[in-house]
Amino acid sequence: xxxxxxxxxxxxxxxxxxxxxxxxxxxxxxxxxxxxxxxxxxxxxxxxxxxxxxxxxxxxxxxxxxxxxxxxxxxxxxxxxxxxxxxxxxxxxxxxxxxxxxxxxxxxxxxxxxxxxxxxxxxxxxxxxxxxxxxxxxxxxxxxxxxxxxxxxxxxxxxxxxxxxxxxxxxxxxxxxxxxxxxxxxxxxxxxxxxxxxxxxxxxxxxxxxxxxxxxxxxxxxxxxxxxxxxxxxxxxxxxxxxxxxxxxxxxxxxxxxxxxxxxxxxxxxxxxxxxxxxxxxxxxxxxxxxx
Amino acid sequence: xxxxxxxxxxxxxxxxxxxxxxxxxxxxxxxxxxxxxxxxxxxxxxxxxxxxxxxxxxxxxxxxxxxxxxxxxxxxxxxxxxxxxxxxxxxxxxxxxxxxxxxxxxxxxxxxxxxxxxxxxxxxxxxxxxxxxxxxxxxxxxxxxxxxxxxxxxxxxxxxxxxxxxxxxxxxxxxxxxxxxxxxxxxxxxxxxxxxxxxxxxxxxxxxxxxxxxxxxxxxxxxxxxxxxxxxxxxxxxxxxxxxxxxxxxxxxxxxxxxxxxxxxxxxxxxxxxxxxxxxxxxxxxxxxxxxxxxxxxxxxxxxxx
Numbered sequence: 385x386x387x388x389x390x391x392x393x394x395x396x397x398x399x400x401x402x403x404x405x406x407x408x409x410x411x412x413x414x415x416x417x418x419x420x421x422x423x424x425x426x427x428x429x430x431x432x433x434x435x436x437x438x439x440x441x442x443x444x445x446x447x448x449x450x451x452x453x454x455x456x457x458x459x460x461x462x463x464x465x466x467x468x469x470x471x472x473x474x475x476x477x478x479x480x481x482x483x484x485x486x487x488x489x490x491x492x493x494x495x496x497x498x499x500x501x502x503x504x505x506x507x508x509x510x511x512x513x514x515x516x517x518x519x520x521x522x523x524x525x526x527x528x529x530x531x532x533x534x535x536x537x538x539x540x541x542x543x544x545x546x547x548x549x550x551x552x553x554x555x556x557x558x559x560x561x562x563x564x565x566x567x568x569x570x571x572x573x574x575x576x577x578x579x580x581x582x583x584x585x586x587x588x589x590x591x592x593x594x595x596x597x598x599x600x601x602x603x604x605x606x607x608x609x610x611x612x613x614x615x616x617x618x619x620x621x622x623x624x625x626x627x628x629x630x631x632x633x634x635x636x637x638x639x640x641x642x643x644x645x646x647x648x649x650x651x652x653x654x655x656x657x658x659x660x661x662x663x664x665x666x667x668x669x670x671x672x673x674x675x676x
Numbered sequence: 677x678x679x680x681x682x683x684x685x686x687x688x689x690x691x692x693x694x695x696x697x698x699x700x701x702x703x704x705x706x707x708x709x710x711x712x713x714x715x716x717x718x719x720x721x722x723x724x725x726x727x728x729x730x731x732x733x734x735x736x737x738x739x740x741x742x743x744x745x746x747x748x749x750x751x752x753x754x755x756x757x758x759x760x761x762x763x764x765x766x767x768x769x770x771x772x773x774x775x776x777x778x779x780x781x782x783x784x785x786x787x788x789x790x791x792x793x794x795x796x797x798x799x800x801x802x803x804x805x806x807x808x809x810x811x812x813x814x815x816x817x818x819x820x821x822x823x824x825x826x827x828x829x830x831x832x833x834x835x836x837x838x839x840x841x842x843x844x845x846x847x848x849x850x851x852x853x854x855x856x857x858x859x860x861x862x863x864x865x866x867x868x869x870x871x872x873x874x875x876x877x878x879x880x881x882x883x884x885x886x887x888x889x890x891x892x893x894x895x896x897x898x899x900x901x902x903x904x905x906x907x908x909x910x911x912x913x914x915x916x917x918x919x920x921x922x923x924x925x926x927x928x929x930x931x932x933x934x935x936x937x938x939x940x941x942x943x944x945x946x947x948x949x950x951x952x953x954x955x956x957x958x959x960x961x962x963x964x965x966x967x968x969x970x971x972x973x974x975x976x977x978x979x980x981x982x
Contacts, residue, residue, distance in 0.1 A: 515691040517912055520919040520960065523937070523953050527699065530941055530949050607818050611923050614820045615938060630821055634927070637828045648821030656816040663812065 407664045413657035420470055421477040428467035430454075432624045436462035441640045457642045460632060465642065468624040469650055475625040476654065479539060479609040480602040486544040488598050491551025492590065496582050498552065499559025510556065516549040521608055522615070529617035539618050543608055551597060558590050592669040599665055603658035610651055626651050677972065684968050688961040695957050696747065699950055700740050752951035755940075762951040765936060770955070773925070773932030777917055779848050780855035788860045792867025796875060796902075797894055807864060814861020819920050823854045823927035851928040855920055859913050863906060870902030877901075907971050911964040918956055 420427060439462035443450045450457065456465040498509040525542035532538055562568060562585075571585050612618035613627030621628055626647040633643025718726075746752070752762035795807035830836050831850065874880060875898050883897045884890070918934075925934035933952055940948035 511687055514964075515687070517915070519695075520915050520956060522919040522922055523956055526922075526937060526941055526949065527953055530946065603816060607816075610818055611820055611919075615923065615926065616942060627818075627820075630818075630824065634824050637824060638832060641828065644821065644824050648818055648825070651818045651821065652816055655818070656812065659812050659816050 407660050410657040410661040410664070413653055414661065417473055417654050417657070418477060421473040424471045424474055428464075428470040430464035430467045432463060432467040432471040433622055434463060438462065441636070441643075443640070444642050456646050457640070459629070459640075459643045460636060465646060468629060469626070469647055471624040472626045472629060472647065473650075473654075475536070475613075475619050475623065476606045476609060476651070479536070479543075480605045483540045483543045483547065483605045483609075484598050484601050486540070487547035487601070488551050488594060490544070491548035492555050492587070492594060494548065494552040495555025495557075496559055496586055496590070499556040499563060500578060500582055500586065502560075502563070506556070509552070513549045513552045513556075516546055517553070519546055521546045522611060522617075525612050526615070526617050529612075534612075534617050534620045536619055539609055539612055542612075543605055547601065547605070550601070551594070554593060554597060555590050558593055559586050562586055562589055596662055596666040596669060599658055600662035603655035603662070606651065606655055606658070680972055681969055684965055688965050692957060692961055696744055696954065697740070699953055700743055747951075747954060752954075753947040755945055755948050758945075758948075762947050765948065766933070766951055766955055769931060769933050769936050772930065773921060773934065776848065776851055776855065776925070776930060776932060777921060779852040780917065781859070783852055784856035784859040784863060787856075788863040788867065791860075792864040793871055793894065793899060793902075795864070795868045796871030799872065804868075807868065811861045811865045811868075814857050814864075817857065819854060819858060820923040820927055822857065823851070823924055826850050826854060827927060851924050851930055854928075855917065855924045858920055859917060862909070862913060862916075866905050866909060867902060870905045871898055874898045874902045904971075904975055907967065907974060911960075911967040914963045914967075915960055918960060 436458075439454070439458050440460060442454045442458040442462075444457045444465075445452055445455045447457075454464050454466065456469065458464055459468070494509055494513065498506040498513075521543055524546060525539060528538040528542050568581060568585060571581050576585070609618055610625070610627030610630070613625040614631045616628075616631070618627055619625040621632075629647040630644045633640065633645070633647075637644055750763045750766075752766070754760065755762050755765060758765060791803075791807045791810065795804045798804055827850070871894075875894075880893060880898050883893050888897070921932065922934035922937055924930070925932045926938045929935065933956065936948060937952040937956075939945070940952060
C-alpha cells in the first residue's frame, strides 16, 4: 500500500488554530446519541408505546402542571415524551448509518471505476450520476411510500438510491488526480491489474475524503428521514421516530408546544454535532474538499 | 456549442424516459387496481369487462405507450379525491409553487452573495464566524420543524405575519425564508471557499499590483471565477429546493405542487402523485439543462471536453 500526500494548495496554515482543536462537544453529543440508541430500553423511564388517556398533554416538569413522572411531558395519547425521544434515536441512527454505508460503498465503487477507466466508461457513469444527483429524494420516497407502503426499508432504499451519486462524483474527482501520479503508473508497470490498483492503491488514498463525506452525510440523512416521517412517508406509527413525533405535535402546537418542540431540538443537536465534526474532519484531513 | 446543447437535451430526455418507466412500473407493481375500484361481490365477468373498459387487458408495452402519449399531451387522468382532471389541478398549483420558489431563490441569493464574499474577504473575523454559523445552522435545522415553530410563534402568538395561504405579499415571507434558508447555507459555503481559493491566485495578485481598486478586484475579477462552483451546484440546489418545498408548502398551507403531492399521498390519490412526480422531474431536468448550458458559456473548458 502506498499513501501519497496529495498536492494541496489549501493546506496553508489557517489564521488561529481554532479548527485544529478536537470538537469535544460534537463528539460528546454523537457518543451520547449512539449510546442512547443502543441502550434505549434501559434508559427510558417509561414504555414509549404505553397510552394513558388520563395523562394526555402533560407539560414538561418545569411548567405548572408538570411532574417528574414525565419530565418532557406527554403527547396526544398520554405517552411519555422523554421515552419516545430516547427510542426515536434508534430509527434516526439506524437510518443514518445504514443508508450512508450503502450509499458510500456503492458510490465509491462507481467513482473508483469511473476514475480508473476514464474515457467512455467514465462519461457514461458520470451522466448517470448527474441525472441521479438532480432527482429530488423526497419525491422518490413518496412514490415508494404510496406504492409499496411506508417502511424503514423503503426510506433507506429511497435515500440511498439518490445519495450514492454524491460519493461517486467526489471520489471520481480524487481518483482522476491520483491517476496522474507516478505511483499508479509504477504499480501498473509492476504488473498490477485493475482490481489491485483500485483496491490497494486508489481506495486507501480516498479514505480520508470518504470519512469526511460519511460524517457530513449522516446528518443530512437524519434530516431527510425525519422529513419523510413527518410527511407520513417514513417510519409508520406507532414506532417512535422524531419526524413523525413533530408531525403529531403540529396540530396541537397551540395547546401543547412541547410535543413538536423537543423532537425537533434533538434533531437539530444531533445533526449539528455531525456537521461540526464533519467540518472539523475536513479541515484536518482533507482541506481541499469542497462542501457537497 | 449547439452540439453540446443537443447532446445534453438528449440526455435529459433519456433520463425522463427512464423515470416514466419507473413510475409506470411502480403503479402496476402494487397490485390490481380493480380490487380498489370494483365492489366486493363483483363477478369474474365484471372484472373482465372492467379490465377491457380501462384498457388493462392490453399488453404492458401498449399500456405504457398510451400512458406516455397521454402524459405528453398533459392528460394525467382524473384525481380520485378531487374528482377533477389532474391537469387542471396542475395548472392551478404550478404558478403558486414557481412564485414561491422564485421568491425564496431571490432571498437566498440576496443573503448568500454578500455574506459569502465578505466571509472570504474578512476571513477569520466576526463576519466570517457569523457566516459560518449561518452555514452550519442552515444545514442542521430541520426545515419542517423551523416552519412549525415559525407558524406558532411569529404567526400565532405574535401575530406578525400570516400563517398560511398565498393571499398577500406578507404571506410569502415565512415560507420564503424557510425555503431559502438551506440554499443560503450551501451557496454561501461554496462562494466562501471559491473566493478564498481565487483571492489567493496569481491573476488576482496581478490585478492588485496593476492598481485595480480592491472593490473591483473582489467583486469583479475574483467573484467571476468563484461563481463557477456555485453554478455547478445550482442544479442540485434546485432539486433540494423542490424537495424542501413539499415540506414547506405543507406546513404553511401553500396552494402549490408540494402541497398537492402531500395531499395526494395522504389520500392515496395515485394519478395526482404520478402527475406531480413527472411534472417535477420535467422542471428539474429543464433547470439542469439551462444550468449546464450556462455553465458551458461561463467555462469554455466544459464545452470542449465533450
